[in-house]
Amino acid sequence: QKYLEENAKQEGVTTTDSGLQYKILKQGGGKNPQATDKVVVNYQGNLVSGKEFDSSYRRGEPASFGVDQVIKGWTEALLMMKPGDQWQLVIPAELAYGEQGMGQSIPPHSTLLFDVELLSIYQ
Numbered sequence: 845q846k847y848l849e850e851n852a853k854q855e856g857v858t859t860t861d862s863g864l865q866y867k868i869l870k871q872g873g874g875k876n877p878q879a880t881d882k883v884v885v886n887y888q889g890n891l892v893s894g895k896e897f898d899s900s901y902r903r904g905e906p907a908s909f910g911v912d913q914v915i916k917g918w919t920e921a922l923l924m925m926k927p928g929d930q931w932q933l934v935i936p937a938e939l940a941y942g943e944q945g946m947g948q949s950i951p952p953h954s955t956l957l958f959d960v961e962l963l964s965i966y967q
Contacts, residue, residue: 847934848863848865848955851865852865854867856868857934862939864921864935865933866921866932866933866934867932868929868930868931869930869931870929870930870961872927872928872929872962873926874926874928874965875926875965876924876925877911877923878911878923879912879923880910880967881965881967882911883908883922883962883965883966884906884908884962884965884966885906886900886901886961886963887900887901887907887961888900888958888959889957889958890956890958891951891957892957898949906963911923915935915941915956917936917940918933918960921960927963927965929961930959930960930962931959931960932957932958932959933957934956934957935956935958937952937953937954937956940954940955
């Protein structure tokens, strides 16, 4: 919670009604994806501690998935992004994996940090 409060004060950070925080690093163009679309993204995910838990960059290939097939914070952000956009996301636990966490890498009640680049949209 403290991290979210401090991050909200940073220059360029927008907080949505749900609590999602984002900062636009680079603007692309075109249409926003719809909830039923699929997207291709590059991303890196970290815990507030700085520990990386996932990265398409490290795997050497972008990820593809449905906009509505990911955690709530991702879906909310993707619906606002355009191809070519690069955003930093701070996703509160309730928009991520909540009290259950995810496997060994994401503890319960974790706020997640992502660098996301929306490469393309398809159906």
